[in-house]
Amino acid sequence: MLIEAVDLVKKFDKKAAVDGISLSVEAGESVALLGPNGAGKTTTVNMLTGLSNPTAGKILYNGKVFDSSDNTIKREIGVVPQHNNVDRDLTVEENLIVHCKLFGIKDIQKAVQDALDFSGLADHKDKTADKLSGGMKRRLVISRALLHKPKVLFLDEPTTGLDASVRRTLWSFIRSINKTHGCTVIMTTHYIEEAEMLSDRVIIMDNGKIAAEGKTKELKDSIGKFALDIYKENEIETIHFPTRHDAIAALENITTEARIREVTLEDVYLKITGRRIDA
Amino acid sequence: MNGIKGVLYREMRVLKSRIYRNILASSVSPLLFLLAFGYGIGRNSSVGQTGYIDFLIPGLIAMTSMNQSYGISSDINISRFYFKTFDEYLLAPVGRWEIITGEVIYGIIKGLIPVIIILIYGYIAGMRHIPSLMIVPALLIHLIIFSLLGIAVALKVKNHGDQFAVNAFVITPMIFLSGTFYPVDKMPLVVKYLAHIFPMTYTTSLIRGSVIGIETQYLVNFGISALIAAVLFWICMRIMRGMEP
Numbered sequence: 001m002l003i004e005a006v007d008l009v010k011k012f013d014k015k016a017a018v019d020g021i022s023l024s025v026e027a028g029e030s031v032a033l034l035g036p037n038g039a040g041k042t043t044t045v046n047m048l049t050g051l052s053n054p055t056a057g058k059i060l061y062n063g064k065v066f067d068s069s070d071n072t073i074k075r076e077i078g079v080v081p082q083h084n085n086v087d088r089d090l091t092v093e094e095n096l097i098v099h100c101k102l103f104g105i106k107d108i109q110k111a112v113q114d115a116l117d118f119s120g121l122a123d124h125k126d127k128t129a130d131k132l133s134g135g136m137k138r139r140l141v142i143s144r145a146l147l148h149k150p151k152v153l154f155l156d157e158p159t160t161g162l163d164a165s166v167r168r169t170l171w172s173f174i175r176s177i178n179k180t181h182g183c184t185v186i187m188t189t190h191y192i193e194e195a196e197m198l199s200d201r202v203i204i205m206d207n208g209k210i211a212a213e214g215k216t217k218e219l220k221d222s223i224g225k226f227a228l229d230i231y232k233e234n235e236i237e238t239i240h241f242p243t244r245h246d247a248i249a250a251l252e253n254i255t256t257e258a259r260i261r262e263v264t265l266e267d268v269y270l271k272i273t274g275r276r277i278d279a
Numbered sequence: 280m281n282g283i284k285g286v287l288y289r290e291m292r293v294l295k296s297r298i299y300r301n302i303l304a305s306s307v308s309p310l311l312f313l314l315a316f317g318y319g320i321g322r323n324s325s326v327g328q329t330g331y332i333d334f335l336i337p338g339l340i341a342m343t344s345m346n347q348s349y350g351i352s353s354d355i356n357i358s359r360f361y362f363k364t365f366d367e368y369l370l371a372p373v374g375r376w377e378i379i380t381g382e383v384i385y386g387i388i389k390g391l392i393p394v395i396i397i398l399i400y401g402y403i404a405g406m407r408h409i410p411s412l413m414i415v416p417a418l419l420i421h422l423i424i425f426s427l428l429g430i431a432v433a434l435k436v437k438n439h440g441d442q443f444a445v446n447a448f449v450i451t452p453m454i455f456l457s458g459t460f461y462p463v464d465k466m467p468l469v470v471k472y473l474a475h476i477f478p479m480t481y482t483t484s485l486i487r488g489s490v491i492g493i494e495t496q497y498l499v500n501f502g503i504s505a506l507i508a509a510v511l512f513w514i515c516m517r518i519m520r521g522m523e524p
Binding site for chain 1 (some may be wrong): 282283284285292293296344363364368371372374393520523
């Protein structure tokens with residue numbers, strides 16, 4: 001097991017932002033922590049990356065206990081924070097060089113050139129970071145996190161605030177990191193589609209706890225394969241069925257507007273927590 | 280040492296991009312103080328055997344270089360709260376002492392910029408003394424202390440407002456009570472005692488002594504300053520160890 005978190009708790013004052021979660025991630029996996037804002041996803045990532053220490057519980061990397069002062073393990077971790085934390089006064093190239101120096105990369109020139117090629121920012125290397133578009137800044141932050149060739153990459157809400165077309169471009173970018181480079185990816189998101197597209201396994205978080213986890217298909221199948229949405233006056237009632245045939249049979253008895261569709265992770269979240277993910 | 284190299288590379292690039300603004304900031308304020316205090320008030324005055332301009336210039340060096348090196352607190356503050364670039368340092372496999380040391384070296388370099396400018400002002404204004412070599416350790420310990428103070432404040436405050444409060448209630452009184460413009464021993468008894476709380480009293484005395492040669496307690500003041508620097512480094516390390524975003 002590459003990463004194992006056991007009974008992790010993080011309290012701010014007396015409130016638990018993360019409340020006794022345990023999870024494990026295998027090398028090469030792509031895992032999404034899915035949940036609404038305030039579910040505890042970022043706090044979990046902060047603990048797993050050593051940016052903050054747990055109030056209780058422990059984190060193990062390859063069986064070795066990890067804390068924020070463990071520089072050997074930190075060398076294996078890449079982090080893409082939610083905020084595009086690039087230095088706006090520095091050029092694209094200088095931003096990458098800072099990271100190379102911090103991580104003690106020997107051949108800085110080659111590492112920077114590789115990152116520029118991978119991110120498609122080679123033509124913009126002399127631009128100050130404040131001149132880049134949102135999507136370009138994001139690519140810079142992601143390629144910067146990969147400079148030291150980490151074994152595991154954490155992405156915190158990688159596409160929040162970006163428009164749909166940029167988001168799709170970034171999805172292929174992130175997929176290639178996991179599938180082509182074999183880097184383990186752990187990402188947080190509150191976008192259902194993003195979790196489905198990018199991860200082999202989803203961990204659904206709610207109020208600092210893990211509400212459910214499993215492969216996307218398994219999670220969806222656990223509540224049924226098809227959903228029947230019945231449009232009522234002020235609400236939509238959803239019923240889940242194991243087959244399309246069952247859903248069609250149920251539809252025949254309904255007199256109001258209704259539609260049949262495939263079950264999504266949103267349905268899983270709604271079923272488990274009683275709320276929609278964007279509520 | 281990767282932490283020192285990374286932090287210093289970043290800070291020097293930022294300094295380079297703002298160098299003209301920085302030189303301007305280091306030039307205007309001491310010039311105004313020199314005009315107001317040197318020409319306005321003290322043109323024909325003297326402190327003991329020393330002309331007031333000669334007395335004032337080391338004070339202005341201490342004040343302006345302190346402002347520059349302590350000013351790294353604003354840079355750190357902005358990188359912590361607004362741009363979140365400070366998190367990059369915390370995520371890197373480097374010792375927290377390396378981050379502090381990198382920032383201190385940056386603070387020293389930043390603090391040295393006004394020294395040259397003020398010395399030029401001084402000679403134009405008629406200063407007669409030439410600094411001895413003792414100015415090097417005096418400036419170093421002075422800039423180390425205020426860089427460390429800047430780091431400690433920047434890492435401890437919870438927002439930009441807190442930073443302004445520290446500036447208003449600590450830094451400004453310290454500038455006026457630490458012998459920058461007047462000799463501390465000519466001040467009322469209470470103020471005289473109060474002055475000895477501030478590290479700048481000792482470092483201003485060291486800088487003045489190395490410029491105009493009236494320091495009789497160089498080693499004592501240097502020892503106290505070194506002790507203050509050690510305590511501040513320890514405080515910075517404690518804050519850094521418990522630091523979270």
